[in-house]
Amino acid sequence: xxxxxxxxxxxxxSCCMGDVQTAEKVKLKVLHAGSLTEPMxxxxxxxxxxxxxxxxxLEAAGSAKTIRKVTELDREADVVASADYSLIPHMMYPKYxxxxxxxxxxxxxxxxxxxxxxxxxxxxxxxxxxxxxGDVKFGFSNPNxxxxxxxxxxxxxxxxxxxxxxxxxxxxxxxxSNLKFVEKDGNYILEMPESENIxxxxxxxxxxxxxxxxxxxxxxxxxxxxxxxxxxAKQHNHKFVELPDEIDLSNESFSDKYSKIKxxxxxxxxxxxxxxxxxxxxxxxxxxxxxxxxxxxxVVSKEGxxxxxxxGQPPVKAFADFPENLPESLKDI
Amino acid sequence: MKLSTIFALLSSxxxxxxxxxxxxxFTTQFSDLNGLVQTFQDYDVWRTxxxxxxxxxxxxxxxxxxxxxxxxxxxxxxxxxxxxxSGVVDLPVIIPHVVAGIALLSVFGSKGMIGSIxxxxxxxALPGIVVAMLFVSAPFYINTAREGFQSINPRFEQVARxxxxxxxxxxxxxxxxxxxxxxxxxxxxxxxxxxxEFGAIVIIAYYPxxxxxxxxxxxxxSGLQASRPISILLILFSLxxxxxxxxxxxxxxxxxxx
Numbered sequence: 001x002x003x004x005x006x007x008x009x010x011x012x013x014s015c016c017m018g019d020v021q022t023a024e025k026v027k028l029k030v031l032h033a034g035s036l037t038e039p040m041x042x043x044x045x046x047x048x049x050x051x052x053x054x055x056x057x058l059e060a061a062g063s064a065k066t067i068r069k070v071t072e073l074d075r076e077a078d079v080v081a082s083a084d085y086s087l088i089p090h091m092m093y094p095k096y097x098x099x100x101x102x103x104x105x106x107x108x109x110x111x112x113x114x115x116x117x118x119x120x121x122x123x124x125x126x127x128x129x130x131x132x133x134g135d136v137k138f139g140f141s142n143p144n145x146x147x148x149x150x151x152x153x154x155x156x157x158x159x160x161x162x163x164x165x166x167x168x169x170x171x172x173x174x175x176x177s178n179l180k181f182v183e184k185d186g187n188y189i190l191e192m193p194e195s196e197n198i199x200x201x202x203x204x205x206x207x208x209x210x211x212x213x214x215x216x217x218x219x220x221x222x223x224x225x226x227x228x229x230x231x232x233a234k235q236h237n238h239k240f241v242e243l244p245d246e247i248d249l250s251n252e253s254f255s256d257k258y259s260k261i262k263x264x265x266x267x268x269x270x271x272x273x274x275x276x277x278x279x280x281x282x283x284x285x286x287x288x289x290x291x292x293x294x295x296x297x298x299v300v301s302k303e304g305x306x307x308x309x310x311x312g313q314p315p316v317k318a319f320a321d322f323p324e325n326l327p328e329s330l331k332d333i
Numbered sequence: 334m335k336l337s338t339i340f341a342l343l344s345s346x347x348x349x350x351x352x353x354x355x356x357x358x359f360t361t362q363f364s365d366l367n368g369l370v371q372t373f374q375d376y377d378v379w380r381t382x383x384x385x386x387x388x389x390x391x392x393x394x395x396x397x398x399x400x401x402x403x404x405x406x407x408x409x410x411x412x413x414x415x416x417x418x419s420g421v422v423d424l425p426v427i428i429p430h431v432v433a434g435i436a437l438l439s440v441f442g443s444k445g446m447i448g449s450i451x452x453x454x455x456x457x458a459l460p461g462i463v464v465a466m467l468f469v470s471a472p473f474y475i476n477t478a479r480e481g482f483q484s485i486n487p488r489f490e491q492v493a494r495x496x497x498x499x500x501x502x503x504x505x506x507x508x509x510x511x512x513x514x515x516x517x518x519x520x521x522x523x524x525x526x527x528x529x530e531f532g533a534i535v536i537i538a539y540y541p542x543x544x545x546x547x548x549x550x551x552x553x554x555s556g557l558q559a560s561r562p563i564s565i566l567l568i569l570f571s572l573x574x575x576x577x578x579x580x581x582x583x584x585x586x587x588x589x590x591x
Contacts, residue, residue, distance in 0.1 A: 081584050195550045206457060207539060209535070220438050222442055222443055267559070
């Protein structure tokens with residue numbers, strides 16, 4: 001023990017010292033959706049270069065979880081960015097926030113590599129024919145666990161309506177698993193079984209809990225194609241087929257068409273298909289409001305938009321739901 | 334203070350540290366007995382747990398089949414590079430299990446060194462689960478069996494040899510009977526470790542679903558309340574197998590010494 005004591009003291013001191021050094025900087029906590037990780041990292045770099053007195057601390061998680069950190073776990077955050085803008089008003093108004101700015105979009109694509117089977121043939125018009133072929137394997141994430149997973153189901157079902165071929169979902173998914181859409185009063189509803197009962201035919205389908213787990217599936221050659229966000233495909237340098245706006249959940253003007261498709265998750269939650277649009281806000285209890293406003297300003301600036309464009313998340317025209325609630329410095333967006 | 338008192342104090346801290354989280358898992362569940370009963374009656378949950386136990390059993394069979402000769406060699410012979418081999422045996426303990434899963438996938442995947450020529454499919458199939466379990470649990474078997482072989486005096490074997498027994502006969506009639514308890518304990522540890530594996534399995538085979546994947550999945554989409562009863566079921570199931578076999582082994586030892 002006597003021998004260990006100096007070591008312990010040194011350890012304790014060095015821990016404290018470490019704390020002192022970073023304490024001099026302002027810590028700007030940015031909680032964001034997992035799919036925003038890459039652009040947020042770039043924005044962090046730009047922001048810290050311009051404001052060397054600030055240490056931007058990024059924290060990625062699922063969008064709902066990100067918001068719950070503030071609303072349920074009482075975490076102090078300076079900026080909150082969600083992959084579904086509607087979650088912010090839904091979960092944070094009025095107690096934790098009172099405005100949301102929509103700033104970027106995303107879309108579901110079918111990503112592949114050069115050595116995927118029939119990669120030289122696939123395009124916007126024949127992708128479902130290619131996926132139907134017996135020797136082609138494809139993947140999506142588990143709809144129960146991951147929004148990208150249920151969105152993939154929505155896209156495949158929307159394809160039936162768009163291409164006027166009522167067996168696309170059946171051939172690709174229903175005949176290879178326990179997932180099935182049922183038509184009811186013009187709506188299409190997929191009632192998800194518990195995950196252990198999805199029973200995928202693993203000769204044809206690869207399912208993983210989260211969308212990013214499919215990346216090693218394609219890179220190791222287990223699957224030829226997978227349904228994924230455009231941004232993720234782009235950031236991993238995968239090729240991808242862009243699907244028509246009518247089905248890829250990117251375009252607000254098709255909201256009505258999308259909304260006919262619903263998925264009821266195994267936990268009972270019901271989700272309707274809607275455009276994938278990101279939202280950002282500053283929580284009311286943000287400790288560093290001034291820098292938070294500067295950060296949001298960077299996100300919606302021309303420079304910020306270029307970052308999102310480059311990383312595959314097409315920016316949308318910044319749009320605030322309650323402009324009168326915006327902080328002064330953001331009113332001119 | 335006596336040394337034994339200090340040791341007793343320090344030991345109890347660690348024992349408490351292990352027991353408390355398990356204990357709290359159980360006590361929290363008492364407020365939701367309904368959920369527990371429902372899970373007990375859930376056929377799919379049982380199917381998943383039994384499937385996991387079966388896969389772990391297969392993995393343990395392979396560990397015993399290939400691990401016993403290795404353990405014996407490490408215990409009894411000196412050869413150049415022995416330290417390296419010992420290190421390799423412990424490697425799976427050091428490697429993060431997700432990394433192990435990715436490494437296994439690169440060998441057993443459809444384009445991998447073994448996966449591409451094997452008639453058996455590993456990815457998203459039982460053989461994939463078994464290799465992932467074997468990878469992480471083999472050290473537990475090999476090291477315990479090795480200790481067993483080291484604990485018996487080589488002179489017993491030499492005596493048998495001078496009496497004319499062949500090497501094979503000595504190994505199966507002298508060495509194995511003297512170490513069977515270590516072998517059984519090692520196999521049990523390796524089985525238990527295999528059942529509890531998650532990180533490596535989930536990479537190579539999300540389906541067919543094993544118990545740990547099921548628990549994680551429920552946690553993700555329905556929260557703690559939905560995943561806790563399954564955890565309890567798995568703990569109770571594994572513990573009962575564990576204790577039963579331990580008691581059998583322990584009774585055997587008592588009879589032997591009396």
